[in-house]
Amino acid sequence: xxxxxxxxTICGIVTASDLSxxxxxxxxxxxxxxxxxxxxxxxxxxxxxxDELIGAKDPGDTNREIEGLADLTFGEVARLVxxxxxxxxxxxxxxxxxxxxxxxxxxxxxxxIMHFDPEGVDSGALLELYKFVxxxxxxxxxxxxxx
Numbered sequence: 001x002x003x004x005x006x007x008x009t010i011c012g013i014v015t016a017s018d019l020s021x022x023x024x025x026x027x028x029x030x031x032x033x034x035x036x037x038x039x040x041x042x043x044x045x046x047x048x049x050x051d052e053l054i055g056a057k058d059p060g061d062t063n064r065e066i067e068g069l070a071d072l073t074f075g076e077v078a079r080l081v082x083x084x085x086x087x088x089x090x091x092x093x094x095x096x097x098x099x100x101x102x103x104x105x106x107x108x109x110x111x112x113i114m115h116f117d118p119e120g121v122d123s124g125a126l127l128e129l130y131k132f133v134x135x136x137x138x139x140x141x142x143x144x145x146x147x
């Protein structure tokens with residue numbers, strides 16, 4: 001695609017490679033956060049009753065019904081995991097504080113992505129997403145997460 005200046009002269013070109021790179025920069029963080037969210041749900045799947053899941057719901061959100069894990073937001077799942085007693089039930093042999101620290105940074109990045117922050121995702125945040133996905137993939141490989 002050729003780019004035309006206001007005076008109608010050709011001033012640039014956009015290649016398929018340029019479009020592909022732009023698409024990757026926009027889609028990649030979204031896909032990684034989706035993968036993390038799915039891993040988080042697998043981590044707690046079957047470990048909490050319906051009443052406990054309802055208890056994790058944002059108290060200000062009175063119009064939404066919670067029937068199961070799929071009805072919780074990412075923030076609600078994160079809150080469930082952050083609770084020390086709940087953490088014990090998850091039975092994941094990693095440092096809880098470090099896990100929550102990573103989870104919090106991912107949550108902030110996820111919120112930026114879902115609210116279309118015009119600044120986009122910086123390289124440090126993208127690296128954090130990659131590391132957390134790699135962590136969960138390793139847990140899955142080791143059989144610590146249900147499929």
